[in-house]
Amino acid sequence: MNVDFHSSALAESITALRERNPLVQCLTNHVVMNFTANVLYAVGASPAMCDNPEEAAGFATQVASGVLVNNGTPSSEQIQGMYLASAAAVAAGKPWVLDPVAAGGLPWRTAEVKKMMDANPATILRGNASEILGFLGGTSGRGVEATDSTTDAVDAAHELARRYHCVVAVSGPVDMITDGDELVKLSNGSAMLTQVTGVGCALGAVMAGYAAVTSPLNAAIAATSHMNIAAEDAASVARGPGSFAVELLDALARLSAEQAADRVKIS
Template identity: 55%
Template sequence: MGAATAAGAAVTADRLATTVAELRTRGPLVQCLTNVVVAQWTANTLLAAGASPAMVDNTHEARALAGGAGAVLVNLGTPQEDTVAAMREAVAGATDAGTPWVLDPVAAGALPWRTGVAQELLQIAAPAVVRGNASEILALDGGRGGRGVESVDTAEDALPAAEALARRHGCVVAVSGAVDHLTDGDRLIRVANGDVLLTKVTGAGCALGALMAACTAVTDDALVAAAAATALYTVAADAAATAARGPGSFAVALLDELAALEPAQLADRVRLS
């Protein structure tokens, strides 16, 4: 586990609940430069959670909106030359304005060009959070990557790489898996909620990155933000799975549960270690 400390100092269930309550109260605007497969799901997830999505990914507007948004998501799921150019603009605009941004390096390691784009964006400015599966995080630290968007490694396998990335870039690294691992290079949080049906809904992980961005807009502690978003999403998934007949009904129920989940319920149900 390196230098990270189990259960992360000051990151408690009550603090995560407070962050979710603040998200609902403030309703931050989240600029999403994301992939074409998941744009609608991501927008609906943000709306259900209490945030406001802005799916602006063109070079004419990306920098200006990043300067005025509460947070920015950069997701590399379906990169094109023009959208990557807009990502560079958005990261620069966010940096100039002090706007937190989140990087989701989809399929990093599996495909060289997008891996290079992810590394380039990290060099422009440090994100508040890097969110990915274990293989994507390992790839950013020089590993081999997975099979496209599928991880071939566990979150525990990727923890040393996550800690190294967090220290190198001064950010939080969130590794999704059966148990999510989140670290800032010093503190470590594990969140053990969630259901396997999340793996059957296209864009479930991508939307989690957007929720992390939303939470960075309402707290200065990026580890708390990433953990609060993970708790909100996975606790809602637990509830949605109880009545779902399959992936379709689960996806609808997940949006409903995201909207209905009260902060006090989250604090009671989240499984942190």
């Protein structure tokens, strides 16, 4: 692996995101909408929570720079909007990110996101290890929480990346990202990331923003690194989960492209 290349690409991606301010259409769960929107603003993108089936496709085609689909609190109506937005994004040549929340643990939602992916493969598939294994056909996990390590999901990630010709990002203490050929490991971060609801969901939205300005592999690396390095800064001054969430937003906004390139732990 050319670590210098990825570090340089990380800096270029952060700069491009802030210069171009991509608009991310978020079809996401009700628990995390506010936090996701604030995270997008903090990194340098903009949010739009547009998931109505009557509007979703048109917005994806005409307005959005990228699309996030996160099925954390799915209804039949929202799933319809997700189908329409993801199909419209593919038809328009725009990136979309799928975050298959609780895949493998809840049959209906798992079947729906698989049908979505089969019909219009995502640019990036992002989840924790249990969700990636579950998407491939396993039944591990505890709701939205991972009970498997990222190492356990490497083979599944490779298989899914090759099957769908996409990038697969497996989030955990060591993040694993693959395009089916190259495997990138990222080791920044803080344990406090697991103590705030919605960080992983927001990460999917950030990936969609980055995918609008750089390649899918670089987008997944840049989004993950931006979040994890900022988390280190936030954790160093936070007094607990509440202050960490606020400090994280500030740290995401403060992190410079040069700082990220210098501090990223990539292998």
